[in-house]
Amino acid sequence: MRSSFNRRLSALTAILVGAGILLFGQIASFPFHADAAAYLEDQANNSYRQLRDLIPDRGRILDRNGDLLAGNVMEYTIGASPNLILDKARAAHLLAGALKDDENRILKLLDQPNSQYVVLAQQADTATVQRVAQLNLLGMTLQPIPKRIHPQGSLAAQLIGFVAGRDEDGSRRGYVGVEGEYNSELAGQVQTQPISPIPFEVNALDQPPPGHDIVLTIDRSIQYLAETQLQTAINKYGAVGGSVIVMDPRTGEILGMASYPSFDPDAFYKTTDPAVLKNPAVSDFYEPGSAFKIVTGSVALQSGKMTPDWTYYDSSPLVVGGRQIFNWDRAGHGSQSFVDVFVNSWNIGTSHIAMTLGEDIFYKGLKDFGVGQRTGIDLEGEAAGILHTPGDLYWSDSDLATNSFGQGLTVTPLQMLSFTNVIANGGQMMQPHIRLRTLDADHAIPAIPSAVRTPISPAVAKTMTDIMVRVVQVGEGVHAQVPGYTVAGKTGTAQIPCTPGPGCTDGYDDQLNEATFIGFLPADEPRVSILIKLDKVARFASETAAPAWSDLVKRLVVLMEIPTDQQRQALRAQGGNTALIAGNPLSQ
């Protein structure tokens, strides 16, 4: 009896010791992480909780006055599981009322035998979903689908970009323009939260904070004006496309940027030509033609090797590096001054200027302006343009002459206007930018205007301004005049490179041109600079882009409340601060 008890006791002891060893082994093998709490929480989550990615609302895009350009709404797909609905006739009757749909159609859908799921409505709005939810019907599925909306329609579509598909983290992805450039700020941070199936465990599914709102420098009224005037000019002069950029030269802010053809950002997927989705004002480069002469003139004056009194003898044609250079009228004009070169837009004149400067000074000057380099604007897809310099494979001696009047090199429309802004802003190029500020909850993070280049002195800028004023007063730019205002500007009729063949001589189209006009006003207190470019027109820029520029600016000065010269003088006489009226925010 005693012996049997001892055996049992020994067996029990052995079992307990074995269990103890097992437990000890388990404890010994337990990974004592530095963050044990997090490890255990993860283990708990993995064992019975599901993880759900909570995707924040995408940030909004607003214009400088707070008007919504791109926002979000939620659309819903309303579905049902017919096998979970017992009284289908009653459900169909109720759903027809909530969905404002045909009761028979819904009943037919619900009556499908062996059907697990049917879609009753798509792209339903929040109010409809709320009506359905209030029915408390078993077996209903309300699937939210976020949608990017553009209340202003196609306004500034290429500038804003579009949203399509999802990133790896599940957030929606923006492409081109602001949506592409500021995608990470707009998208916000996706958060992963555990969901517990246990009914008395409260799931605090707090929606993560939305992405940052981006406030743009553009004014939607100016943008609308730019788009409508561009469309009018294209129709009027038979162009196939074009671009308009409106900037504040003192800050580098883009006030408006339009191109045609454009697209509907709410239906971008219907666009047949993907090239339309990009922004030609920053992504497409072209040979700027005579508009580029202002850069050549600025470089010449800044070098100190030339003054406005410089003269040359204009005989046509001029042969440089084996290539014949002609003026636009293919004639020679005898003795001409530095100013005449720009007022009359003589190609031979700028060729003489470049040759007088020499390769080193000329190309150094162009690089100081940023030719062939991106401006660094905060828009996705900016192009740099092309500038070949001596020593490059594709550079030839004749390029020194042709580059001086904007051929053989390429720039984007934005670059061309930025060069103009150097002159308008006393020799300083401000960083072109599209973001005015970022809104992050209660914080506003402003974009601080900054100077990026100072390629010329204020004195040179003043001289070039005076020359550009003469261009508009008595030169090729007379059609760009705006009554009451002193305008500084320059025309640019650029030939279009083509493949040699019929209608293509010396590598350029015989008929069609790229017509550009660049300018700013008021010339003495520049407040706005504008570029208008018309693609493939059969006439000179002085006959197309210049009058189109004038038509645009006549409306723009009203929108921007820029007083006429006479009004500014009167205001000055009354003690008004016209610099303030011109509104230089940097002086505040």
Added chain:
Amino acid sequence: MSSFDPVPGNKAFAKSQAVKTTPLRPHRQAAAIAALVMVVAVIIGALYLAQATTTATTGAQLQELQSTRDYLQRANEDTSAQIAADRNISVLRGRAQALGFVPVTADKLQYLVVAGYSPYRATPTPVVTPEIVYVYDETFGGWVQQQWNTLTRQFEAWSGRSQPTPTPIP
């Protein structure tokens, strides 16, 4: 008969009589203990059930409130979008034309000098106060610090010295 034999009057007799008169006493004691354990278990169970029910109910209410909040947020967004669409520049332009307005030209504008007025008032930049990040290091000292910080903020909020801020999640 010895003096230790149970006879009426001595202690041994009294003890033997007590055992005899309450023969089931040990059983009753065991039953009482078992009953007590059961009662305590039932009370704990009831409390747990009540607590779980309350939590579940609260959870359901919370989810309902979250659902309502989400709906209201969506409704707000819809309304904002609708307002923006109604203020679409094409719509405004059409409305203005219907009302007989015509575009103004520069020569018809009159500018006035207003002494001391600047049309470009500086936009007040919100003062960004550095966020105090409390790091809960899972020590007793850290826990005490966290409670103290919470208490201090609540007191400041109550006394109106600052806005209440949510307790950061450790």
